[in-house]
Structure formats: C-alpha cells, structure tokens
Amino acid sequence: MTDYKNLIDGEMVDNGEWLDVLNPANEQVVGRVPACGKDELDRAVAAARRAFKDWRKTSQEERQKVVHGIAAAIKDNADELFRLLTTEQGKPHAQAQQEIYGAAGLAAAQSTLTLDDVVNQDDDQRFSRTRRVPVGVVGGIVPWNFPVMMAIQKIVPALVAGCTIVLKPSPFTPLTTLRIAELIKDVVPAGTVNIITGEDHLGPMITEHPDIDKITFTGSTATGKKIMEGASGDLKRITLELGGNDASIVLPDADVEKVAEQLFWSSFSNAGQVCIAAKRVYIHKDIYDDLSKAIAEYAKSVVVGDGSQQGTGVGPIQNKKQYDRVLELIQDAKDNGYKFLTGGDKDPSGTGYYVPITILDNPPEDARIVAEEQFGPVMPLLKFDSIDEVIERANNSEYGLAGAVWTKDTDKGVEIAEQLETGTVWINEFMHLSPFSPFGGHKQSGFGAEYGVDGLKEFTYPQVITVKRDAVV
Numbered sequence: 001m002t003d004y005k006n007l008i009d010g011e012m013v014d015n016g017e018w019l020d021v022l023n024p025a026n027e028q029v030v031g032r033v034p035a036c037g038k039d040e041l042d043r044a045v046a047a048a049r050r051a052f053k054d055w056r057k058t059s060q061e062e063r064q065k066v067v068h069g070i071a072a073a074i075k076d077n078a079d080e081l082f083r084l085l086t087t088e089q090g091k092p093h094a095q096a097q098q099e100i101y102g103a104a105g106l107a108a109a110q111s112t113l114t115l116d117d118v119v120n121q122d123d124d125q126r127f128s129r130t131r132r133v134p135v136g137v138v139g140g141i142v143p144w145n146f147p148v149m150m151a152i153q154k155i156v157p158a159l160v161a162g163c164t165i166v167l168k169p170s171p172f173t174p175l176t177t178l179r180i181a182e183l184i185k186d187v188v189p190a191g192t193v194n195i196i197t198g199e200d201h202l203g204p205m206i207t208e209h210p211d212i213d214k215i216t217f218t219g220s221t222a223t224g225k226k227i228m229e230g231a232s233g234d235l236k237r238i239t240l241e242l243g244g245n246d247a248s249i250v251l252p253d254a255d256v257e258k259v260a261e262q263l264f265w266s267s268f269s270n271a272g273q274v275c276i277a278a279k280r281v282y283i284h285k286d287i288y289d290d291l292s293k294a295i296a297e298y299a300k301s302v303v304v305g306d307g308s309q310q311g312t313g314v315g316p317i318q319n320k321k322q323y324d325r326v327l328e329l330i331q332d333a334k335d336n337g338y339k340f341l342t343g344g345d346k347d348p349s350g351t352g353y354y355v356p357i358t359i360l361d362n363p364p365e366d367a368r369i370v371a372e373e374q375f376g377p378v379m380p381l382l383k384f385d386s387i388d389e390v391i392e393r394a395n396n397s398e399y400g401l402a403g404a405v406w407t408k409d410t411d412k413g414v415e416i417a418e419q420l421e422t423g424t425v426w427i428n429e430f431m432h433l434s435p436f437s438p439f440g441g442h443k444q445s446g447f448g449a450e451y452g453v454d455g456l457k458e459f460t461y462p463q464v465i466t467v468k469r470d471a472v473v
C-alpha cells in the first residue's frame, strides 16, 4: 500500500491524516491519501492566488508549453498510470488505457484553443474590442467514473485561459490523479495547479471559499444543485456537467447484426458508469425481437470480472454506494415482474462490487430503471411504434445530456436529432466527444459547457475596451 501526497504550491505534502482508497474488484485498501480540511484548502487557494498574478500575464506559447509538458508526463508514464487507474476505479485495462491516452490527447488538443480579440466597432468615432480575461482562481471538483479525464478537462482549459486551479478528486478515485500531480510537479509553475484530497465535505468548502472565483464541477445533478446554491453567495461563475438519462433510438432500417455490439458497448462501457452512456434503448417494433435477441446473445460473450485480468470486458461497480443503488434498481425490476433477457438472477454477495450484465425486455416507461439514471451495467430495451412517439418518450426526462439515432438514412437521423432536447446527439455512434466541440447538458444535465472555444470561454470574463477617436481631451 502506498501513501499518495497532495500538490500544494509546487510541493508534494500531507497533513498526517489519511483516507483509505479501495480496489472495487476485491475491496482491499490499495492506497492512502491526505484527508484535507479548511487549513489545507486555504493554503492551496492562497498559492493559486499568488501564482495567478504572473500566470495571467503569460503568452499562449508559454501556456501551451506547460500543457504539452502535462500531456507528455501522462503519455510517458501511461503504462504505470493505466494499471493504477484500474486498481482504484475498476475499469478493464483496455478502457483505462483509453482514458489515460485520451487525457494526454485532450490536453495537447486543448492547448491549441485560442480566444482572439473581437472588434466591435472601428470607425471615425471609436475603436472598440472585446478581449477575454481569466476569471482567476478556479475550484475543480471531479467524480469517480473518469477521474483522470475529468481532472485534465478542468486543469487544462483553466491554464490555457490564464487561470490557476485547486482541484479536488473524488475520495473514491484520487490515486492516479495524485500520481500525475507528482509527475507534473516540476512541469507546472508552483501554485498554478494544486490538487488536494478529502471527503465530500471538502466540496462545499471549495464552493463557498471567498477567494475562489469559479467552480467547474462534474458529478450528479443533486450535488450540482448544492454547488449552484453554495456558489451564489459571492456569485462565482459555475460550469456544471451533471447526470443524464440518454436515449438511443434504433430505426427499422438499422442492420441488426452490425448494431447489436455497438449498442451493447454504448450502455456497458465502464460498467455503465458513464454520464453519456445509452441508458434507455428504444428499438422500432419491426426489429425489436431480432435486435434484442442479438444484443442478449452478444452479452453472453462478455466477461464480468476484475479489470486487471485479461479478457475482462465489464469491471466492478466503482463503490459500494453505487453498487447498492444498482442492485436496488434491479430488485425493483424483479419485484415488479419485469422480464430479464440477461442478469437479475445472480446472488450479488461475495467480494468485489460485481453486477451481472443485466438487460431488461421492454419494461414500462414509468419503471424506475427507465425513468432514473442507473449508472451501472443495466440496459432497458424499449419497443416503439412511431417516430413522433419515440421523440416524445426520449424527451420525457428532466435530463438532457446526450442521445443517438441509429439508421441508414442519415438525413432522417438528423431530422430526429434536431427534435431531441439534449446537448449532444450522435447519428450511428455513441460517446464520441471532440476537444473542439462544446459538450454540455440541457435541462438538469448541466449548466454551461466544457470543451472547445465555448468551454474555454467559461474560464474568462469578456472585457470591452473602447477608445473614443474623435474625443476632445
């Protein structure tokens, strides 16, 4: 077992109090991280504030160089990092590898984003331009499903925009992020990036800290609402990436054999613990029987187990709380007599938070497993009749994160996409995010956006400077 330290003001430090981190595959302690409180937070914020004075004046090239250093540190140590990520998060090695390389790629790509001045007026009377200025010290709060990717997607745009940051990983998955902190300690100027760990109660301290100017948060909608409330005291800027109950819509012209495997992984990747996983799969009645059979058949070939073992496709649920919630949803489906195509029958006791691959056959629309975000390896397949009906059902949610349409007729797919109330819609794929396109939720799935120029702007204020040309002074 290793102790992992925090990064504050360019130093790896601890406070002598520790939190255990478990491997969800066997419930063994795999590392310890500092249990921080107000004192450590104050020190980290003060360091970020001091560093902001110089960092805000750096050029795009200087910032780019630092961010490339972060990307290189991750890439050069990818082997060690992805194994550690599997150990604390549970995801299979191949998916952990994707996250680590994806985070390095995202950092490199986002370092190229620029916020150029915009000329508003240029005539005899005035020259007016809008420039973007960094908001200041950012508080970043991250969940446990993609701990590295989420940390990088907060740290990098903050730095590129000229801000400094204090980041708090989830207490369930802080290890890989702290190992990265150690690797980048001498790459980032002291105080620009601070990473501190603690239990959930550290979150509200960040949200309400008077010397933090902006919160960027990824996590549940319930916590997002608390953050909005906490940040309102001094009107901090906020970006919230929250939950989703994303619908996939499969039209009757889709090739059953070809889409079955893709649909499976759109729901079961990372054991379903993905904000943009397909959490409701609507299949047209003409192909429902064939496609549900093909998906269930494919599911039989996928191994659920320890992510560090070769051949594992679906790892454990990341933590006990989420494990209990998923089991509760499965039990609810059983109690209501819904039909299972796979899963629902295994005794979940034993070591490790494993849930069998569970596919439900056309449960009612008001079933909890359809109406709520399951965030686990459970996929409800739902039968639909007409396009208008399925659009209404897909939109009947407080969430509005993402969705997908599967069809050979891509024009039709786009026509449907335009009627879905979500921030992202894919035609014939799922979960693809580009560093250059804004990603954000409609309705209760979020506030603002990450990624792309829109995401970068959220770390800045617009400032308009106007020169009066015909003035007499």
Ligand code: NAD
Residues within 6 Å of the ligand: 141, 142, 143, 144, 145, 146, 168, 169, 170, 171, 199, 200, 201, 202, 203, 204, 207, 218, 219, 220, 221, 222, 223, 224, 226, 227, 241, 242, 243, 244, 274, 275, 373, 375, 401, 441, 445, 446
């Ligand atoms: P969570 O909201 O419980 O926790 C997220 C983070 O917030 C953790 O670091 C936690 O310590 C901290 N936190 C907890 N209470 C807090 C408070 N009162 N104030 C401030 N911070 C607090 O979420 P989770 O269970 O870690 O993650 C799962 C949820 O995240 C799911 O709903 C999922 O859909 C969502 N998610 C969304 C996206 C997205 O981009 N939209 C991505 C990943 C996950």
